[in-house]
Amino acid sequence: MMRFLLVAVFTLLAWFAQAAVDTFEFDSEEQRQRYYQLGQELRCPMCQNQNIADSDAPIAADLRREVYRLLQEDKSDSEITDYMVQRYGDFVRYRPPLNAQTLVLWIGPGVLLLAGFAILGVMVRRRRKALAGEVHDLSDDDQQRLQSLLKKRASDD
Template structure:
């Protein structure tokens, strides 16, 4: 009998946990689509790699509620994004704006690629100039004679 009571309690608790899905009523489908688009575009401050639509954290739930409230009040997308950035910083955006603080983020990879290309060109240019196996042309007469002697000794061995 106790087992049956425990199973009923366990099942009721598990159904309560799955009932925590957010449902929002919208005045039209365009607002619903804007909500879904903005929720997918905004990053959860706690989860760091999930958007607020996918996150189950309490702060993501608060952000979804705030987003719903703002859209119902008639705020446009830019007002919503400005509000979220003002409250949580640029981190809340998956695609941060191009500002002085984000220049390195936006242009750093291109700069590193450019530096890599320059280094490769410089290294390959130096290799072409110094061909292995050829003696340098500016040897003195004494050095040329010593070199010839060494080469002859190697050939006779």
């Protein structure tokens, strides 16, 4: 039992060691800020919902090293972003540009929202028609009884 616990503990320690923090030496504070800004703006291709700064995926670590290398070569932010887009496509950007390939990303949510409201409107209209039809389908006696109950309730309020 003790051996099993030791193996489990060492396995966990090895797993945590893999999630090491990147340590880079920057020439200036401005360069460090640019590195962190780019890390927030670029999406991890593996995780797809995390930026490369927050992701522990190996590809994200590679991208962080690549961003650092390009910063050391005095590349501009747009040159670094263009390089990443060239390798991974517009998906690597959290805010992809509006073009024919990304049009669905930009207008898709609005179209789905409008479609949802349209479907809701149709359902409400059908429901109102169904309820209105039920009232008119009442016999004369039932309609008089309904009217008297409604008047009684109105006078109680």
